[in-house]
Amino acid sequence: DVKVTQSSRYLVKRTGEKVFLECVQDMDHENMFWYRQDPGLGLRLIYFSYDVKMKEKGDIPEGYSVSREKKERFSLILESASTNQTSMYLCASWGMGVGANVLTFGAGSRLTVL
Amino acid sequence: KQEVTQIPAALSVPEGENLVLNCSFTDSAIYNLQWFRQDPGKGLTSLLLIQSSQREQTSGRLNASLDKSSGRSTLYIAASQPGDSATYLCAVVSGTYKYIFGTGTRLKVLA
Numbered sequence: 001d002v003k004v005t006q007s008s009r010y011l012v013k014r015t016g017e018k019v020f021l022e023c024v025q026d027m028d029h030e031n032m033f034w035y036r037q038d039p040g041l042g043l044r045l046i047y048f049s050y051d052v053k054m055k056e057k058g059d060i061p062e063g064y065s066v067s068r069e070k071k072e073r074f075s076l077i078l079e080s081a082s083t084n085q086t087s088m089y090l091c092a093s094w095g096m097g098v099g100a101n102v103l104t105f106g107a108g109s110r111l112t113v114l
Numbered sequence: 115k116q117e118v119t120q121i122p123a124a125l126s127v128p129e130g131e132n133l134v135l136n137c138s139f140t141d142s143a144i145y146n147l148q149w150f151r152q153d154p155g156k157g158l159t160s161l162l163l164i165q166s167s168q169r170e171q172t173s174g175r176l177n178a179s180l181d182k183s184s185g186r187s188t189l190y191i192a193a194s195q196p197g198d199s200a201t202y203l204c205a206v207v208s209g210t211y212k213y214i215f216g217t218g219t220r221l222k223v224l225a
Contacts, residue, residue: 004157006157031211033211033213040217042215042216042217042218043203043215045213048211050211056211088155090157090158092158094211101146101163101165102148102160102163103148103160103205103213104160105150105157105158105159105160106157107156107157108155108156108157110155
């Protein structure tokens with residue numbers, strides 16, 4: 001069963017902490033995405049990556065960075081977490097491999113910053 | 115700039131009813147359109163993908179249609195069940211990697 005796996009379902013962090021959200025896909029997809037989802041605002045794209053070590057800013061990249069050292073893994077980094085980064089974070093992948101052209105999401109990571 | 119709208123924002127129907135969810139988009143130059151389901155606190159699950167050259171796709175009790183010229187897609191759910199209760203989102207792909215999502219329709223099917 002093909003899937004996108006997000007390592008943490010729930011996290012609670014303090015303001016100023018560095019936060020890592022990990023995402024792994026097993027579909028050999030070229031493209032990976034990080035979104036955040038907030039009530040009333042829908043899904044907003046933070047960053048995406050179309051290849052190893054390649055990244056592009058999405059609509060709301062401020063306060064975030066990403067890393068893609070291997071094709072299957074895409075990490076979202078909050079360098080200094082703030083309360084306004086409390087949100088649901090969703091990772092997705094898309095490509096021409098397994099499940100071609102179907103954007104596939106992970107289960108989500110609910111982050112609370114106190 | 116592509117905008118995606120889903121109306122209604124919320125819908126309650128009795129079990130067994132057939133229903134239609136709507137998705138409209140402003141720019142007809144899309145590569146494909148995808149319908150998703152999201153349960154509370156969970157990620158999105160893909161339901162149907164319609165390529166730009168297709169008019170409809172079917173999976174079980176679900177049928178999605180696409181009319182690019184009018185900027186519309188509909189998701190038809192036949193014989194609705196309480197287990198269909200969820201938020202349904204559509205997304206269009208306009209340009210490389212750019213998925214634009216609607217804000218969803220929250221469906222409640224009453225037993």
